[in-house]
Amino acid sequence: MDLHQCDAFVKGVLEGNRRWIAKSMTLVESSLPLHRTMAARMMDGLLPHTGKSVRLGITGVPGVGKSTFVENLGLYLANKGHKVAVLAVDPSSQRSGGSILGDKTRMEQLACHENAFIRPSPSGETLGGVAAKTREMMLVCEAAGFDVVMVETVGVGQSETQVSTMVDFFLALMIAGAGDELQGIKKGILEVADAIAINKADGDNLERASSARQEYEIAMHMVTPESPTWRPPVLTCSSMLEGGTVNVWETVLEHRRKMKETKEFEQRRRAQALDWMWHLLETGLKDRFKENPDVRANMPHISHQVENELMSPTAAAERLLSYV
Ligand SMILES: Nc1nc2c(ncn2[C@@H]2O[C@H](COP(=O)(O)OP(=O)(O)O)[C@@H](O)[C@H]2O)c(=O)[nH]1
Ligand SMILES: [Mg+2]
Numbered sequence: 001m002d003l004h005q006c007d008a009f010v011k012g013v014l015e016g017n018r019r020w021i022a023k024s025m026t027l028v029e030s031s032l033p034l035h036r037t038m039a040a041r042m043m044d045g046l047l048p049h050t051g052k053s054v055r056l057g058i059t060g061v062p063g064v065g066k067s068t069f070v071e072n073l074g075l076y077l078a079n080k081g082h083k084v085a086v087l088a089v090d091p092s093s094q095r096s097g098g099s100i101l102g103d104k105t106r107m108e109q110l111a112c113h114e115n116a117f118i119r120p121s122p123s124g125e126t127l128g129g130v131a132a133k134t135r136e137m138m139l140v141c142e143a144a145g146f147d148v149v150m151v152e153t154v155g156v157g158q159s160e161t162q163v164s165t166m167v168d169f170f171l172a173l174m175i176a177g178a179g180d181e182l183q184g185i186k187k188g189i190l191e192v193a194d195a196i197a198i199n200k201a202d203g204d205n206l207e208r209a210s211s212a213r214q215e216y217e218i219a220m221h222m223v224t225p226e227s228p229t230w231r232p233p234v235l236t237c238s239s240m241l242e243g244g245t246v247n248v249w250e251t252v253l254e255h256r257r258k259m260k261e262t263k264e265f266e267q268r269r270r271a272q273a274l275d276w277m278w279h280l281l282e283t284g285l286k287d288r289f290k291e292n293p294d295v296r297a298n299m300p301h302i303s304h305q306v307e308n309e310l311m312s313p314t315a316a317a318e319r320l321l322s323y324v
Pocket of ligand 1 (some may be wrong): 060061063064065066067068069107199200201202237238239240241
């Protein structure tokens with residue numbers, strides 16, 4: 001592969017060619033310096049063709065029904081003629097050797113739908129790395145003509161915060177019962193969610209789902225909404241019932257319409273792009289710092305001095321920073 005090939009990547013993706021889409025995602029995933037340069041050039045070529053999709057993030061604890069939800073809603077949309085891409089941010093997927101999308105029995109129908117494209121979580125050493133790659137993959141999907149991009153993220157640690165900053169609408173799925181009513185409140189999920197949906201509202205579970213909904217509504221009243229235009233609603237849904245997730249989609253569209261009216265939609269996207277740039281700058285600076293020969297040469301000695309209280313952390317940091 002060389003730099004001249006970038007044009008072929010851009011052309012292939014813009015044509016919606018699945019093989020080129022997959023290849024470009026592999027390129028985005030690679031951390032080889034040449035590939036990073038190529039990916040950056042490719043992304044520049046794709047950028048003018050991005051931005052037109054509905055970016056929907058889905059979070060929730062394992063087992064809440066995220067993958068099933070994505071398949072249910074994805075099928076509904078794909079059957080309506082939408083082109084649906086599904087991505088995942090799962091920093092644990094490498095360690096567990098699988099992926100939240102890795103279970104082949106799930107999303108089976110969506111995976112073979114001609115209007116759908118499913119890509120499991122990219123590999124990466126850090127969550128930041130995984131999230132950055134997912135962002136680029138999202139742009140690849142948009143350039144390839146997908147008009148709905150769903151990002152599934154496992155509801156642990158910071159992955160949900162990362163995903164909430166790359167989507168237009170962030171959905172938190174919850175389940176009723178077993179003291180679960182307050183799941184996520186501690187993690188501040190209610191503050192970043194654009195809607196809460198109590199999932200598995202079907203069969204014997206219906207009643208419990210509706211009382212959980214009331215409890216969450218009360219909890220949501222204690223949260224100051226991020227937008228003056230939108231108070232995040234609490235819904236119920238089910239992926240076991242046909243059309244059981246359509247209400248969620250309608251909420252996504254209503255949010256979109258309102259946010260576009262007030263121009264908050266564009267503002268949010270612009271702020272996200274800038275935040276992303278700063279995030280990349282910070283990680284890039286950190287990498288460069290660690291790779292600096294003077295830093296590397298002096299780090300062991302200075303660290304040792306700090307450990308043994310022979311040098312203050314402040315003085316040590318200043319010394320190390322002076323090398324770059
Ligand atoms: N009754 C019911 N079960 C569901 C629903 N959605 C998912 N499940 C079941 O919940 C389990 C976990 O679902 P999964 O989508 O893998 O959850 P994830 O870990 O959040 O991705 C599976 O056994 C699903 O069949 C639903 O709407 N209703
Ligand atoms: Mg899953």
